Amino acid sequence: MSSVIRTASLLALFPLIFLYVIVPALFYFFPHFMQHIFFLHYVRIPFVDYTNLSQHEISSFGRNFYLEESTLNRTKKLSDKPKNSKNPRLGTWHVLPATISTQYMELNQIPTDSEMEALLDKEHHSIIVYFHGNSFDRTTKHRCELYNVLSAMDFHVLAIDYRGYGDSTGHPSEDGLIEDALSIYEYAKQMAPSKNIYIWGHSMGTGVASRFVAELSDIGLPPIGLVLESPFNNLKDAVMNHPFSKPFRKYPFFDEIFVNPLMRSGLSMSSDKHIQRITCPILVLHAQDDHVIPYILGRRLVEAAQSTHRDIQYVEFEAERGFLHKYIHRAKELPDLVTRFFQHCETRSRSKNRTTRTPEEVDTN
Ligand SMILES: *[C@@H]1O[C@H](CO)[C@@H](O)[C@H](O)[C@H]1NC(C)=O
Numbered sequence: 001m002s003s004v005i006r007t008a009s010l011l012a013l014f015p016l017i018f019l020y021v022i023v024p025a026l027f028y029f030f031p032h033f034m035q036h037i038f039f040l041h042y043v044r045i046p047f048v049d050y051t052n053l054s055q056h057e058i059s060s061f062g063r064n065f066y067l068e069e070s071t072l073n074r075t076k077k078l079s080d081k082p083k084n085s086k087n088p089r090l091g092t093w094h095v096l097p098a099t100i101s102t103q104y105m106e107l108n109q110i111p112t113d114s115e116m117e118a119l120l121d122k123e124h125h126s127i128i129v130y131f132h133g134n135s136f137d138r139t140t141k142h143r144c145e146l147y148n149v150l151s152a153m154d155f156h157v158l159a160i161d162y163r164g165y166g167d168s169t170g171h172p173s174e175d176g177l178i179e180d181a182l183s184i185y186e187y188a189k190q191m192a193p194s195k196n197i198y199i200w201g202h203s204m205g206t207g208v209a210s211r212f213v214a215e216l217s218d219i220g221l222p223p224i225g226l227v228l229e230s231p232f233n234n235l236k237d238a239v240m241n242h243p244f245s246k247p248f249r250k251y252p253f254f255d256e257i258f259v260n261p262l263m264r265s266g267l268s269m270s271s272d273k274h275i276q277r278i279t280c281p282i283l284v285l286h287a288q289d290d291h292v293i294p295y296i297l298g299r300r301l302v303e304a305a306q307s308t309h310r311d312i313q314y315v316e317f318e319a320e321r322g323f324l325h326k327y328i329h330r331a332k333e334l335p336d337l338v339t340r341f342f343q344h345c346e347t348r349s350r351s352k353n354r355t356t357r358t359p360e361e362v363d364t365n
């Protein structure tokens with residue numbers, strides 16, 4: 001009889017044991033495995049059509065292609081960095097600026113792949129390289145809505161799926177994602193040597209963008225500007241404030257069990273450190289009602305940048321507007337705001353040609 005009670009009480013306790021003993025133990029002993037809590041690349045929608053962009057309501061012409069090591073002539077300076085792994089095949093989208101797309105539509109023509117590639121370096125249209133957040137892939141609805149906004153502003157948009165995401169091969173890791181950022185950026189540079197290239201990161205993609213742009217700044221080749229949408233300051237605060245970690249926040253040794261093993265396994269996303277070395281202008285966008293990454297973390301990131309006098313602008317969207325974590329692109333004023341920021345980037349890039357280093361760039365670190 002007592003053994004039945006014992007078994008029953010153990011069963012009743014099991015969810016608690018799972019939550020408070022097994023999960024922490026997994027984090028502690030298998031940090032590489034538990035990185036998957038962070039990289040949600042395995043959460044997939046079946047039968048996604050990556051090749052037909054209009055299926056995903058992309059309003060301009062666009063094309064799907066795959067970036068591979070062999071399609072890239074890596075520039076010497078950038079590729080001096082040690083390689084972590086064989087470069088995977090990365091699923092990529094290129095969406096045309098709306099006016100170019102309309103010209104084709106009016107002629108009843110569809111641009112060929114090689115025409116689209118050649119268009120990257122034609123006319124005045126700048127290029128935006130987009131790094132997405134930690135779940136799903138480049139076809140996700142809110143991302144497609146943003147590509148449409150940027151295309152309507154007459155920019156080219158290049159969006160990749162990192163290794164392991166979507167139909168890209170390989171497995172994600174922080175260093176790997178930085179390699180992938182380099183791949184798409186070098187592709188843009190090679191195809192469009194005359195163009196301004198902006199980097200735009202969202203959510204986890206802001207961690208990728210911040211570190212990548214800091215590394216480009218370190219070698220004196222920053223992009224013209226960086227936009228960080230719904231960013232966080234570092235992995236620890238992001239984990240601590242994430243809805244998934246809610247049951248553990250009061251756990252003793254939270255850092256030792258959840259954060260430090262992840263960091264030792266190579267995941268740190270220390271944007272607050274990286275942002276202090278970025279030498280191009282930065283625009284941070286955050287919604288006050290963001291329930292995934294509280295806007296306080298965005299503010300902390302901005303403060304870190306201000307501590308080394310970076311060129312940074314911060315725009316916060318009121319909670320009543322309901323933009324949450326991923327709908328800031330629905331703000332009516334966003335195109336104006338981005339246009340003004342890009343003008344600032346261009347002015348600054350021209351003046352930098354005369355004074356190669358501004359005083360604030362010298363006091364890095
Ligand atoms: C792509 O999808 C659109 C919208 O669903 C459809 O009209 C079109 O025929 C498709 N194109 C191809 C090449 O399958």
Ligand SMILES: *[C@@H]1O[C@H](CO)[C@@H](O)[C@H](O)[C@H]1NC(C)=O
Nearest residue numbers: 070071072073074187190191
């Ligand atoms: C890469 O290098 C090869 C050989 O040097 C050259 O033929 C090719 O056009 C280059 N590709 C690009 C995209 O610059």
Ligand SMILES: *[C@@H]1O[C@H](CO)[C@@H](O)[C@H](O)[C@H]1NC(C)=O
Nearest residue numbers: 346348349350351352353354
């Ligand atoms: C920077 O200056 C050089 C030489 O004075 C000039 O050739 C180049 O076009 C300038 N670049 C920009 C972006 O103004």
